[in-house]
Amino acid sequence: DVKVTQSSRYLVKRTGEKVFLECVQDMDHENMFWYRQDPGLGLRLIYFSYDVKMKEKGDIPEGYSVSREKKERFSLILESASTNQTSMYLCASSLTDRGNIQYFGAGTRLSVL
């Protein structure tokens, strides 16, 4: 079974803090993704990576950055957390094949106070 693990299920942070969300996959997938999920908006892509040290902006990259130093790990960074970044964050990974089937972690629910 594909396993995508997000390091925290729940996080509470203060406005202005630097926040790291970690994601690890164990299936040697080339591609990794970060989404945020908000009610009524579905999932929106923040950043993705198709190789180590490579990253591409998604639909809503503002206020976020990412790091991929190793193939299995993809980190999402909030440089200075704001209350409008309170959300559910989902990590996913996929192979580079047709269809781009993505496998998701359980999510991190982040509250910024």
Next chain:
Amino acid sequence: AQSVTQPDIHITVSEGASLELRCNYSYGATPYLFWYVQSPGQGLQLLLKYFSGDTLVQGIKGFEAEFKRSQSSFNLRKPSVHWSDAAEYFCAVVRGKLQFGAGTQVVVTP
């Protein structure tokens, strides 16, 4: 422009009744289409996918979906709903990258 539309935000269905969730996409060519399910507090799990071929696709948990090119639709169905089917369901299409609909919340009543 919205690529994937799920017209129903919320559906309530009785246990044992049939369920149909609607999904429409706007894309010139036939895209790759997916349905994912998210149980409370969980990540997304792939239910089924359509790439080409037979337009009726079988998935896990007794779900099926039918691709209709003429209607740009990929509706999800289940003949008899179980209480464990209460979840949020997302339709998605690959258009360059994976794009999701807003989701449909399914509530199952006894």
